[in-house]
Amino acid sequence: MKIIIRINPLFVALFCLLVQLSTCDLTGWPALDVPPPNRTDFTAKVDLTKVRNAPLNLVSNIANGTCPTTDPYCYNPCSKCTRSDDILHCPTVNDWGLTFDDGPTNDTIAILDLLKSYNLKITFFVVGSRVVSKSDVLLRAFQEGHQIGVHTWSHPYLTTQATEQVISELEWSAEIIKNVTGARPLYMRPPYSDYDDRIRDIASQLGYRVVVWDKDSEDWHFKDPGFQISWIASNFSAWMNEKSTTGHISLEHDLFTVTAQQAPLVVDILTKAKRNIKPVADCLGFPAVATPASSSSVKSSSTCRSVKSSATMDINYSNSWLIILFLIFGVNNYYYIL
Numbered sequence: 602m603k604i605i606i607r608i609n610p611l612f613v614a615l616f617c618l619l620v621q622l623s624t625c626d627l628t629g630w631p632a633l634d635v636p637p638p639n640r641t642d643f644t645a646k647v648d649l650t651k652v653r654n655a656p657l658n659l660v661s662n663i664a665n666g667t668c669p670t671t672d673p674y675c676y677n678p679c680s681k682c683t684r685s686d687d688i689l690h691c692p693t694v695n696d697w698g699l700t701f702d703d704g705p706t707n708d709t710i711a712i713l714d715l716l717k718s719y720n721l722k723i724t725f726f727v728v729g730s731r732v733v734s735k736s737d738v739l740l741r742a743f744q745e746g747h748q749i750g751v752h753t754w755s756h757p758y759l760t761t762q763a764t765e766q767v768i769s770e771l772e773w774s775a776e777i778i779k780n781v782t783g784a785r786p787l788y789m790r791p792p793y794s795d796y797d798d799r800i801r802d803i804a805s806q807l808g809y810r811v812v813v814w815d816k817d818s819e820d821w822h823f824k825d826p827g828f829q830i831s832w833i834a835s836n837f838s839a840w841m842n843e844k845s846t847t848g849h850i851s852l853e854h855d856l857f858t859v860t861a862q863q864a865p866l867v868v869d870i871l872t873k874a875k876r877n878i879k880p881v882a883d884c885l886g887f888p889a890v891a892t893p894a895s896s897s898s899v900k901s902s903s904t905c906r907s908v909k910s911s912a913t914m915d916i917n918y919s920n921s922w923l924i925i926l927f928l929i930f931g932v933n934n935y936y937y938i939l
């Protein structure tokens with residue numbers, strides 16, 4: 602038996618147009634978790650003569666904990682040195698800047714559901730290259746009022762990167778965030794808290810406030826032998842008993858299911874202790890984004906579009922209704938030949 606299927610060409614053309622319009626076409630972005638290419642328009646945003654000339658660190662030195670003997674550039678990981686503009690905590694007692702890093706991921710969705718049920722807003726520092734395949738998650742977070750901050754494109758140790766590369770890491774990430782949400786972020790968090798005066802100068806010239814934390818949940822240790830996942834909630838419980846003259850900013854991660862799953866426990870601990878969970882921008886009293894998100898600039902659905910070099914293709918599965926439509930109306934003639 603032979604089966605011949607005839608497809609209406611006019612419908613196919615219409616179908617393709619609909620797919621183009623309705624999917625979040627994030628083709629052409631640099632690859633996942635790989636340093637992005639430099640762009641002259643990004644580099645031109647920074648006056649390189651005003652960037653302090655801190656020497657580049659070696660990944661090997663960072664890995665084995667080798668620190669410089671002097672610290673003229675206030676290199677945070679070794680000396681815990683901070684400058685007055687660094688944001689480590691919320692200024693007001695009982696305010697709590699709850700932050701999750703390294704997403705967006707599928708596990709971010711459960712956190713968003715949880716926060717919605719409590720009517721809470723927090724801060725997500727996202728890795729730009731991970732937005733490409735999870736733009737719907739990022740858009741939801743933004744539309745539900747959460748703050749979105751830059752956490753680089755590929756999550757490198759920034760002090761190991763040349764200045765142009767640091768600029769690219771931040772600006773590619775900001776660009777995809779703006780592309781998806783319609784708003785440019787105003788805050789960045791250096792991966793591993795690896796920053797010094799050179800990184801501060803670059804971030805500042807690009808318009809970002811540098812946010813780290815004063816309460817590390819240490820959830821990033823979860824793969825260590827002997828680590829008990831209950832320690833994350835225990836850390837939060839212990840912090841509730843501390844006397845403090847300021848609020849705090851805590852560090853957690855939504856990259857891994859097991860750490861993201863601690864969010865309900867953490868939110869429960871903080872709310873029972875009457876802490877005011879809020880985005881970092883709110884606890885500081887400064888805007889979260891550069892472009893006020895007017896109703897016209899905020900994307901109302903996954904209609905983001907894109908640009909740039911080569912890379913990955915995002916498939917928006919929420920558009921599966923189009924495939925069903927295609928099968929019902931597009932395939933309009935069946936010939937069965939015996």
Ligand SMILES: [Zn+2]
Binds near residue numbers: 702792
């Ligand atoms: Zn990170």
